């Protein structure tokens with residue numbers, strides 16, 4: 001398709017830069033409780049030793065490393081080769097040989113239909129514009145087995161008092177992580193593609209997902225607990 005979006009072109013933060021990869025985990029510790037997020041994802045996806053799990057936009061691999069201990073095969077996907085290199089290094093340190101690190105993204109992964117039991121998408125779908133989010137979600141729905149579950153966590157804009165919520169979040173990030181996190185968050189809204197909650201819910205439903213639950217913190221950090229009907 002000669003009009004396919006080039007998802008390998010980084011938008012906003014350049015996660016293909018080694019410098020960004022090196023500071024990623026410490027800077028995110030300033031505003032996230034990643035262990036809590038991972039537990040939430042695990043409690044939703046409920047992996048078993050027979051599960052194949054896909055982590056799209058795996059970044060530094062924190063979800064992938066955790067889930068690999070609880071499933072048969074973990075596919076860690078990212079468009080950034082330095083991010084994948086760090087995930088590989090963490091996997092080697094923990095002797096995990098059931099992680100496949102793949103340089104691909106939402107629009108380019110290639111798995112058989114219904115072959116995946118759980119999908120993790122954390123803080124990465126917003127790198128695609130809305131039309132391409134919809135293409136991505138339909139592809140995700142296709143590879144997921146019936147009854148399979150999606151944990152989708154991302155920066156999503158509330159439907160009301162949106163500008164106020166964004167400004168409050170930028171200020172909060174500044175208090176938590178100083179100028180670095182403030183600018184990081186400004187770049188997010190200026191150059192990346194976070195969308196409205198009502199659009200995200202519609203995109204998920206149009207792709208076929210059942211949105212079973214939703215939670216939100218700091219007004220913009222939303223999690224959608226989704227399922228493919230049996």
Ligand SMILES: C[S@@+](CC[C@H](N)C(=O)[O-])C[C@H]1O[C@@H](n2cnc3c(N)ncnc32)[C@H](O)[C@@H]1O
Pocket residue numbers: 007008015016056057058059060061077078079080083104105106107121122123124127128
């Ligand atoms: C903010 S990080 C999130 C990393 C990790 N999932 C987390 O929760 O900490 C975003 C990651 O998404 C990756 N990314 C950007 N566009 C992507 C795409 N189209 N497909 C897959 N990954 C993508 C970036 O390279 C980066 O590693």
